Amino acid sequence: MLIRRPDNIPPSEITAPELYQARREFIHSGSRAVMAAAAGLALPWGAAEAAALANVQPNRQKIDDKPTRLKDITSYNNFYEFGLDKDEPAENAGVMKTRPWTVVVEGLCNKPRSFAIEDLLKLAPLEERIYRMRCVEGWSMVIPWVGFPLASLLKLVEPQGSAKFVEFVTHYDKRIMLGTWQPVLDWPYTEGLRLDEAMHPLTLMAVGLYGEELLPQNGAPIRLVVPWKYGFKGAKSIVKIRLVEKMPGTAWNKAAANEYGFYSNVNPAVHHPRWKQDTERRIGEITKRKTLLFNGYADEVGQLYTGMDLKKNY
Amino acid sequence: MRDWIKNPGRGAIAAFKCVLFLACLLPLAHMSWGFFNDELGANPVEAITRGTGEWTLRFLLASLAITPLRKLSGMNWLLRTRRMLGLYAFFYGLQHFITYIWLDQFFDWEGIARDILKRPFITVGFAAFVLLIPLAATSFNAAIRWLGGRRWQALHRSVYAIGILAVLHYWWLVKRDITEPLIYTLILATLLGYRAWMREEERRRQLATGRPQQKVKARKIIPIIPR
Numbered sequence: 001m002l003i004r005r006p007d008n009i010p011p012s013e014i015t016a017p018e019l020y021q022a023r024r025e026f027i028h029s030g031s032r033a034v035m036a037a038a039a040g041l042a043l044p045w046g047a048a049e050a051a052a053l054a055n056v057q058p059n060r061q062k063i064d065d066k067p068t069r070l071k072d073i074t075s076y077n078n079f080y081e082f083g084l085d086k087d088e089p090a091e092n093a094g095v096m097k098t099r100p101w102t103v104v105v106e107g108l109c110n111k112p113r114s115f116a117i118e119d120l121l122k123l124a125p126l127e128e129r130i131y132r133m134r135c136v137e138g139w140s141m142v143i144p145w146v147g148f149p150l151a152s153l154l155k156l157v158e159p160q161g162s163a164k165f166v167e168f169v170t171h172y173d174k175r176i177m178l179g180t181w182q183p184v185l186d187w188p189y190t191e192g193l194r195l196d197e198a199m200h201p202l203t204l205m206a207v208g209l210y211g212e213e214l215l216p217q218n219g220a221p222i223r224l225v226v227p228w229k230y231g232f233k234g235a236k237s238i239v240k241i242r243l244v245e246k247m248p249g250t251a252w253n254k255a256a257a258n259e260y261g262f263y264s265n266v267n268p269a270v271h272h273p274r275w276k277q278d279t280e281r282r283i284g285e286i287t288k289r290k291t292l293l294f295n296g297y298a299d300e301v302g303q304l305y306t307g308m309d310l311k312k313n314y
Numbered sequence: 315m316r317d318w319i320k321n322p323g324r325g326a327i328a329a330f331k332c333v334l335f336l337a338c339l340l341p342l343a344h345m346s347w348g349f350f351n352d353e354l355g356a357n358p359v360e361a362i363t364r365g366t367g368e369w370t371l372r373f374l375l376a377s378l379a380i381t382p383l384r385k386l387s388g389m390n391w392l393l394r395t396r397r398m399l400g401l402y403a404f405f406y407g408l409q410h411f412i413t414y415i416w417l418d419q420f421f422d423w424e425g426i427a428r429d430i431l432k433r434p435f436i437t438v439g440f441a442a443f444v445l446l447i448p449l450a451a452t453s454f455n456a457a458i459r460w461l462g463g464r465r466w467q468a469l470h471r472s473v474y475a476i477g478i479l480a481v482l483h484y485w486w487l488v489k490r491d492i493t494e495p496l497i498y499t500l501i502l503a504t505l506l507g508y509r510a511w512m513r514e515e516e517r518r519r520q521l522a523t524g525r526p527q528q529k530v531k532a533r534k535i536i537p538i539i540p541r
Contacts, residue, residue: 068356069356071356072355072356075355075356076355076356076357080490080491084490084491084493085491086355086356086357087355136489137489139357139360182493184490184491185490255490256490274433274434274435274486274487275433275435275487276425276428276429276433281357281359281360283356283357284356286358286359286417287420288418288420
């Protein structure tokens with residue numbers, strides 16, 4: 001059988017590359033619009049679609065590191081409540097309802113009260129803070145958080161003199177948190193800081209990243225970020241903040257006290273009992289880089305630990 | 315039908331081995347494709363390290379499963395796939411090792427030496443890999459003849475230790491998510507437990523009948539040598 005082929009295609013028949021590209025973009029944006037509409041419809045059932053945050057002050061913290069891709073920040077997460085694998089929180093956390101949401105601040109303070117998430121978003125000017133995040137597992141990211149200093153929240157409740165530590169309690173809903181069906185950690189996940197660490201200007205309550213509200217897998221609607229400590233100190237989806245006198249128990253410390261201390265400051269000289277901590281792989285890079293003392297924030301936070309044996313107080 | 319499964323012809327076995335050979339390359343193909351198409355997630359090096367490690371363990375367990383499977387099902391021809399599975403365990407183990415040396419440590423020999431000496435999970439993983447080398451090196455028929463069946467078999471029994479080291483390597487590296495190490499441990503325990511149980515049965519049989527253990531001739535216990 002003979003198939004007739006055109007001898008030569010006249011140039012007028014060939015689509016110009018710019019036109020071709022424009023068509024492709026049109027098709028893409030069209031399909032994106034359809035998908036966004038579909039996601040909007042699905043929203044009540046838990047689909048994750050980030051909303052933009054308004055009036056965010058630009059980053060003032062000096063940083064040379066290039067921020068990690070949004071895609072990586074939102075798909076490579078440790079949020080054990082929604083599964084132990086890194087990709088599971090992005091798949092499973094969408095069912096978590098982040099509105100309405102209240103955070104109770106109580107304990108040793110003069111004005112204990114509960115805050116609706118809407119109040120927290122207006123409590124202090126929202127700032128962009130581009131921080132390095134170093135995971136205890138040996139990888140790191142650079143994340144443009146949006147949030148406000150924890151100090152501005154704590155000052156409102158007026159901590160009493162006897163308050164020495166701050167405990168953070170996170171959301172726990174066994175029905176939707178399939179990761180909690182196994183006794184991996186003591187649920188709900190709790191974390192803690194010394195009061196001076198909590199009041200440090202670098203310590204952030206994050207409500208967004210990349211200018212948009214946090215996605216559930218990143219700890220929506222509000223989470224803790226302590227950039228000079230290992231990532232797990234940054235408790236996600238916080239529901240309670242308690243001012244206490246004694247050092248509170250923390251989830252990882254309770255699980256393995258010899259491996260995860262209360263302080264858990266990033267320190268290349270203090271190794272995890274089972275693996276080294278002097279290098280890290282920045283997500284998006286293949287070769288490793290050196291881990292810095294206090295994750296590179298030694299100038300800002302070093303004085304919090306003067307005279308302390310960091311090997312003992314790991 | 316049952317006869318055919320128990321005693322397939324030469325051609326059928328050869329065809330099955332061909333398919334199996336190609337199927338065993340699929341994990342590698344999948345990982346390579348993912349690496350070059352940015353499909354391995356945010357941390358591709360970790361994904362490759364983990365993938366090659368898990369497949370090493372899977373092939374180790376598959377090769378250990380042949381004997382129980384053969385005895386329970388009567389499909390003696392399965393033995394003819396064992397060498398391939400064992401060599402694939404070595405193949406993926408080598409990839410795992412190279413990934414560690416190259417992508418993870420970037421030929422930092424001093425750091426690697428420190429890791430092997432000081433980090434128990436790396437020590438046992440390294441030991442498992444080193445122990446696999448003589449097994450891979452003596453996996454051809456001439457080596458079996460040269461060593462003699464008994465010595466060869468004694469050497470290759472070290473695969474039990476390798477299995478235990480490999481599972482231990484997994485246990486010691488996880489942070490808290492012990493589900494998968496636990497699954498592999500249960501499978502390994504079943505496979506090794508079966509052998510211990512068979513041994514015990516044989517001992518009891520001998521005690522009961524008073525007959526000494528049958529002297530097994532080398533060529534009898536190694537049917538993988540084509541006659």
